[in-house]
Amino acid sequence: MFRLYHFPLCPFSRKIRLLMSEKNIAYEMVREDPWTASDMFFNLNPAGRTPVVVDAQNELVLADSRAIAEYFEETVQKSPMINGTSVSRAEIRRLTALFDENFYNDVTAPLLMERMKKRLVLRQPPDSRMLRQAMKMAHGHLDYMDWLIDNRPWLAGSSMSLADLAAASQISVADYLGGIDWAGHEQTHGWYSAFKSRPSFRPLLSERMDGIQPPAHYAKLDG
Numbered sequence: 001m002f003r004l005y006h007f008p009l010c011p012f013s014r015k016i017r018l019l020m021s022e023k024n025i026a027y028e029m030v031r032e033d034p035w036t037a038s039d040m041f042f043n044l045n046p047a048g049r050t051p052v053v054v055d056a057q058n059e060l061v062l063a064d065s066r067a068i069a070e071y072f073e074e075t076v077q078k079s080p081m082i083n084g085t086s087v088s089r090a091e092i093r094r095l096t097a098l099f100d101e102n103f104y105n106d107v108t109a110p111l112l113m114e115r116m117k118k119r120l121v122l123r124q125p126p127d128s129r130m131l132r133q134a135m136k137m138a139h140g141h142l143d144y145m146d147w148l149i150d151n152r153p154w155l156a157g158s159s160m161s162l163a164d165l166a167a168a169s170q171i172s173v174a175d176y177l178g179g180i181d182w183a184g185h186e187q188t189h190g191w192y193s194a195f196k197s198r199p200s201f202r203p204l205l206s207e208r209m210d211g212i213q214p215p216a217h218y219a220k221l222d223g
Contacts, residue, residue: 023081
């Protein structure tokens with residue numbers, strides 16, 4: 001069985017959890033907090049970041065969420081998440097990078113700093129200016145997602161893909177931290193509500209970080 005080293009509010013860990021669940025890949029989880037990463041974990045991934053997937057029986061160590069996703073796409077036929085024509089696959093990878101990089105840097109990372117790390121590690125109050133900026137940037141990203149959903153059944157095309165998993169993972173962390181205002185984003189809210197009802201997503205909704213509680217709507221399927 002695979003072992004997944006993760007952090008509960010790491011969106012990249014969440015993306016791989018969703019992918020492995022959608023592909024029905026059995027795994028066990030090991031929590032690795034980013035501010036107390038062990039020497040053993042740095043030996044697995046010198047970058048010191050989650051997720052890391054280990055198959056000890058085959059002496060396999062995989063790091064970086066996009067590399068892990070590509071590996072499982074190439075080795076597990078069930079529920080392909082980078083599929084279609086070459087153009088379709090390029091669009092899936094483009095949008096996955098957009099959410100992994102732009103959404104993360106603009107929205108998720110500032111929220112994690114202000115509402116998680118400052119509270120649990122640095123023992124500092126959040127910067128309200130940074131929080132307002134992150135929520136403003138979230139509106140811009142959700143506007144683009146609204147447009148995508150207006151023109152496609154799923155974000156990258158006619159079927160669910162890695163782009164949807166990447167987007168849902170980022171949004172779920174931002175939503176947990178109270179950084180998403182759904183007003184005016186009915187299209188994306190509907191897409192996300194449907195995503196929350198998937199069996200792969202349910203475990204994420206039930207988990208809680210010690211010392212940080214999500215908004216009341218977080219775990220509601222229509223919230």
